[in-house]
Amino acid sequence: MLRSPSFRSLTTHMKLTSKVAVSLGLPLAIAGCGGSPASAGDGEKTDHIAQAFGESTCGGALPDVGGSSTYIINGYFQSSDGNYDHWPTCSHVFVAEGIMVNTYPTNYAYATYAGPIAQPSNYGCGAMWAAVSLWEDEGSAGWVKIADSPPAYGYQYGNECIAPTAMITIPDYARYKVIGQAGLIYSYVPVQIGAVNNSVR
Numbered sequence: 001m002l003r004s005p006s007f008r009s010l011t012t013h014m015k016l017t018s019k020v021a022v023s024l025g026l027p028l029a030i031a032g033c034g035g036s037p038a039s040a041g042d043g044e045k046t047d048h049i050a051q052a053f054g055e056s057t058c059g060g061a062l063p064d065v066g067g068s069s070t071y072i073i074n075g076y077f078q079s080s081d082g083n084y085d086h087w088p089t090c091s092h093v094f095v096a097e098g099i100m101v102n103t104y105p106t107n108y109a110y111a112t113y114a115g116p117i118a119q120p121s122n123y124g125c126g127a128m129w130a131a132v133s134l135w136e137d138e139g140s141a142g143w144v145k146i147a148d149s150p151p152a153y154g155y156q157y158g159n160e161c162i163a164p165t166a167m168i169t170i171p172d173y174a175r176y177k178v179i180g181q182a183g184l185i186y187s188y189v190p191v192q193i194g195a196v197n198n199s200v201r
Contacts (some may be wrong), residue, residue, distance in 0.1 A: 012076035016135070018144065020027065030077045032033070032153065033083075033173070041150065044164065045153055051177065053091070054102060055090050055091065056090075056091065057089045057090060058086075058090035058093070058133060058135065058145070058179055059135040059142065059143025059144065059177060060089050060090075060142075060144060061089045061090040061095050061179065062089075062095070062142060063095045063096055063097035063171060063177065063186050064079070064094055064095050065077040065090040065095075066086040066096045066097040066098040067096075067097055068097065068175060068189065069097035069099075069100070070097065070099065070197045071098060071099050071100075072096060072098035072106075072176075072178070072194055073100065073101060073105055073106045074105050074106060074196060074197050075194050075195065076192050076193060076194025076195075076196075077094075077096045077192070077193055077194060078114050078189065078192040078193075079094040079110065079114070079190045079191050079192075080170060080190065081190055082115065082183070082187065082188035082189040082190055083193075084181070084188070084191070091158075092181050092188055093133075093179045093180065093181050093194050094179070094181065094191050094193060095177055095178070095179050096177065096178045096193050097103070097175070097176070097177050097182075098175070098176065098178075099173075099174070099175050099176075099196045100173075100174070100176050100178075100196055101168050101170065101173045102169075102170045102171055102172050102173060103173070104197060105197040106120075106150075106168060106170060106195040106197050107169060107197055108167040108168065108169060108170060108195065108196050108197075109167070109168050109170055109176065109178045109193075109194070109195055110136045110165055110166060110167045110168070110172060110178075110183065110193065110194060110195070111130045111131060111132035111133060111149075111165070111166050111178070111180025111181065111191055111192070111193045112130055112163060112164065112165040112182070112183075112191070112192045112193075113128045113129065113130045113154065113163040113164050113165070113182040113183075113189065113191065113192075114163070114165075114182065114189065114190040114191055114192040115128070115182060115183075115184055115189025115190050116184065116189070117154075117160075117161055117163060118161050118184065119125075119160075119161060120156050120159070120160075122160060123184065123185065125153070125154040125155050125156045125161035125162070126153045126154060126155070126182055127154065127184055127185045128153065128154035128161065128163060128164055128172060128182075128183075129151045129152065129153050129154070129164055129182065129183055130152050130163075130164045130165060130166045130170055130180065130182040130183075130195065131148070131149050131151045131152065131166050131180065131181055131182075132148075132149045132151070132166040132167070132178060132179065132180045133145065133148045133149070133168075133178075133179040133180075134147055134168045134170070134176055134177075134178060134179075135176060135177040135179065136171075136172070136174050136175070136176050137174065137176070137177075138177040144194070146168065146171060146176075147168045147169075149166035149167065149168055150166075151164075151166065152164035152165055152166040152167075164182075166180075167196075169187065170195065172177070178193045178195070179193075181190070181191075
C-alpha cells in the first residue's frame with residue numbers, strides 16, 4: 001500500500017532525523033540530507049536518476065511558483081505531479097522563487113519527496129529520494145549557486161518508510177530560488193519545496 005506525505009510528516013521526519021543524528025553523534029547536515037547512499041539499507045537499490053544540478057544555467061530557470069516579492073517563511077509549494085522540467089536551462093526540476101531569511105522563523109531551504117510512500121515489504125524505503133539546490137539573487141552578478149544537496153533517501157522507522165527530505169542552510173536574508181526534485185527509483189514524483197524553521201530540530 002502507498003500513501004502520500006504531508007507537511008506534518010516533514011516535521012516528524014526532521015525531528016526523528018535530528019534525534020537519530022544526535023544519538024549517533026552525526027552532524028545534522030549529513031543525516032538531514034540522507035548521508036551516503038548506504039543509508040538506503042543493505043541490499044536495496046540506490047542507483048537513482050537524481051540530477052546533480054550540474055547545469056550552470058539552473059539559476060536562470062523561470063520559477064514555477066512564487067516571485068520576486070513572495071516571502072517563503074515556514075511555507076512550501078508542491079508540484080502537482082512529477083512532470084516538472086526546465087530543459088535545457090535545468091533538467092527535471094521544480095522551481096520556487098522568493099525571499100527567505102537565515103534567522104528565526106526560517107533557517108533551511110528544503111525539498112521533500114511528496115509521492116507515494118514506499119513500504120519496506122515492496123520497493124524498500126531507499127527507493128525514495130529527494131534533492132535540493134539553492135541559488136541567491138546577487139543583483140548584477142545574477143543568480144549565484146549557494147549549494148547543492150546530495151540526494152536524501154527514505155529510511156525505515158519502525159514498520160514504516162519515512163519520506164526523504166534534503167536541506168540546505170539559508171545563509172542570508174535575501175531573494176532565492178529553491179530548486180528541487182524527487183523520485184521513486186527511476187521515476188520522478190511530486191516534490192514539495194520551501195523553507196522551514198529550526199524549531200523542528
